[in-house]
Amino acid sequence: MKGKRVKKEKNRSNKKAIIIAIVLICLAIIGSMLFYIFIPKVKDRLIIELGTKKELSVLDFIERENSSDKAQFITDMSQIDLSKVGEYDIKLTYKGKEYTSKLTIQDTVAPVVEFQDIEKPIGYEMNAKDFIKSVTDASEETNAEVLNPEEINVEEFGEYTARIKVEDSSGNEVEKKCKLTITYIASEFNLELGNQLKIEDIIYDMQKAGNSVKQEDIDAINKKGVGEYEIHSTYNGVEKITKIIIKDTLPPDLKVKDITIYVGQQVDDLNQFIESANDASKVTTNILTTPDFSKEGEQEITIQAVDEYGNKATKTARLTIKQDKEGPVFSGLNQINITVGGSIDYKKGVSAKDEKDGDTEFTVDSNNVNTRKSRNI
Secondary structure (H helix, E strand, O other), X not given: XXXXXXXXXXXXXXXXXXXXXXXXXXXXXXXHHHHHHHOOOEOOEEEEEOOOOOOOOHHHHEOOHHHHHHEEEOOOHXXXXXXXXXXXXXXXXXXXXXXXXXXXXXXXXXXXXXXXXXXXXXXXXXXXXXXXXXXXXXXXXXXXXEOOHHHOOOOOOEEEEEEEEEEEOOXXXXXXXXXXXXXXXXXXXXXXXXXXXXXXXXXXXXXXXXHHOOHHHHHHHOOOOOEEEEEEEEEOOEEEEEEEEEEOOOOOEEEEOOEEEEOOOOOOOHHHHEEEEEOOOOEEEEEOOOOOOOOOEEEEEEEEEEEOOOOEEEEEEEEEEEOOOOOOEEEOOOOOOOOOOOOOOOOOOOEEEEXXXXXXXXXXXXXXXXXXXXXXX
């Protein structure tokens, strides 16, 4: 009897658990349905970062994206300037009902700045922009500032640390320490192979320090090839070494020419497509296209010139293959006057030239000419 009672109570407990589970599931389903029905259709506020969008669609303001086909803007969105920070009331309709959403365009990202160390002569006027190679920011305006000008003496040779701050119109800023070297001569100069180095290329103040470098040292550099070299100089007891880096970064100056031939002919030397290929270093040329001389029409022939340091120039020339449909053209044909019984050199001053074959031999049929009979002109 006791065992049957325990089993009965256990079954009753299982039934309760099942009923509770069913009720919870039903409540969850009902809750989801109510949430879907009563959830706001239009966002109260849309916040976007400046520069992240070029235009907005009604989809951006709708909570459930699959309902966007039932929404339309009332506000003229072409009047909203997404390139500037600001707040706007955006009106739109959804299922015939009007809504207002707040659009906030904010700028919270600091400028991306590429800073650089600089060298300047004595008396240099401090300018924060000189320390900046490039700035990228979503706002239209940035301002650069030297934060510690009092720590820098531009009237004395030396190396100084300049603290540079760049701030955009929204107050986002970035700061970096840059090196300012007050000197009379550049510490490094890049020279393109083939160009001539001049003293004024490396001296900052020619009037004061132009004699600190010997012309013979400049001339020696100008005879060098690609590589790194040094120029030693002295000014007011200050000795400096300037590194001259000679590079070849320019592609060859490649010039090509078009060629026209006739069906049955071919170009024996493909280098005929190359008019010239000039460079400060040795150049190798390559014809990258294999012409099809059996094909009438136009073909593009790709030519490449590569210099000794891997710089490349690529150009295309035109190969035209056509049928020979034109006969020779005569020149020098004129009326001939002789006395009765005189002799005639019919070929004198006359030539025939064919576009394909060049100068062409020709014959003269004089059977109908009677030199014994005069003719009034």
